[in-house]
Amino acid sequence: MTAGDTELQPRAKGLTRRQKRRLSRGAQYVVFVAAVVALAVTADWGRLKNQFAQWDIARQMFPDVITLALKNTVLYTVSGFVVGLALGMVIALMRLSSVGPYRWLAGIYIEIFRGLPALLIFIFIGVAVPLAFPGTEIVGGTYGKVALALGLVAAAYMAETIRAGIQAVPKGQMEAARSLGFSPARAMVSIIVPQAFRIILPPLTNELVLLFKDSSLVLFLGVTLEERELSKYGRDLASTTANSTPILVAGLCYLLITIPLGFVVRRMEAKAQEAVK
């Protein structure tokens, strides 16, 4: 570069930055619109509507789809979540323990239950446990089994989340608590864990949403008519009516829960942000 060049405003060769940006954005819109149009034109809407949107079939699903299927889905999920949270808390604390064997045990648990598909856990609970302990019944029948199976899976994920949350609380918080005379356990319960939960609220909710979907695996335990949840209910009805509308309705019911849940969490997050900052 010569001295003369530096005096001038540097000009890009070809397109300027602004022109490039416009071109790039324009191209993205074109691709998007083209994709939507292609889908709309090529899909056979008539047949789709026939198979998935039969109004009278949908209507006859009510109120059972809510009072029975959705209720069971929520029940399975919440019980699994509670078991998972309790167990996950214990495992997280074991993982942070100064006692070696506790740490190893927690690590092994997490690796195993995070590595196995939830489906296998359900089959294991449904088949292996009755085989191994003949005569024993898991408390709560199907509900107990689902809570246990979902809880075992969820605990592995939640333990790691909770551990990360606890470690994300600044070290000074524990020091301040200890200097005030809190025992380590009491400092954990009163000071550290409440702050950790604020931090991990979003990932925990994610876990809840995952559990909602995993609760559909209950069908591998074999359920009575009264114990059916959304997916099983929808599939059963789809086969008796030879139409897929119940599947669509069941799907919408899941969203009925998960979308407001996401909204509530964003609100809580914003509030916690305001308090902690």
Add this chain to the structure above:
Amino acid sequence: MSRPEIEIRGLHKSFGDNHVLRGIDLEIGQGEVVCVIGPSGSGKSTLLRCVNLLEEPSQGQVVVGGTEVTDPDVDIDAVRRRIGMVFQQFNLFPHLTVTENLTLPQRRVLRRGKAEAARVAAQNLQRVGLAEKADAYPSSLSGGQQQRVAIARALAMGPEVMLFDEPTSALDPELVGDVLAVMRMLAQEGMTMMVVTHEMTFAREVADRVVFMDGGVVVEDGAPEQVISHPRHERTRHFLSRLLDPAMADVEEGTSDQVGKDA
């Protein structure tokens, strides 16, 4: 003065290969205010944290109020209730309001009733001049206000000794005065205080004694007038001249100024 409130004998502390404290002997009498000064990395914060065992000494003895803190069988939680500590970073509990910051430790640790804890909290907030912030969250307070709440929180436990770990170092300069005023009030009320600080004016006016540390040992220990105004040791003179007039310092190598070492 009968028995010293804090007694430190032959204290050593190492972090791995880093020998931070190399044999400290120090006594602090009841109601005495002692300021510990020294370059960063000199071990003064570590010394303070050894007094309530936030750091475990490698060797030596610490006795507070007649109880040997370093005894492995001592109930350390019970000892710590008598020792208040104020941190550089305040360490208020951010999920609790100001009042809850003061009441929760009283209720959980001292098992005080709800009304009693609230009364003590209000009284101590009043003392530090923050009664009107009782329902605020720490994040809405200035650094100086947070530090005063932290002092009130420690006082609410009724300690016999207060430890201050660079209480004004994280504050904007114009907020330092409010915190120092509270500390001065405490000193006048006869609280036994051990203060790690860089505030020379405070040390000169409030402290009964000033201890200068460097390289993990006590270099000089005496009245503020003597240590600050007429230091006997070259190292003290050197440190003070750099502190009091930082613009005049020369570039030097291999001093004890280990960047980021002082915790």
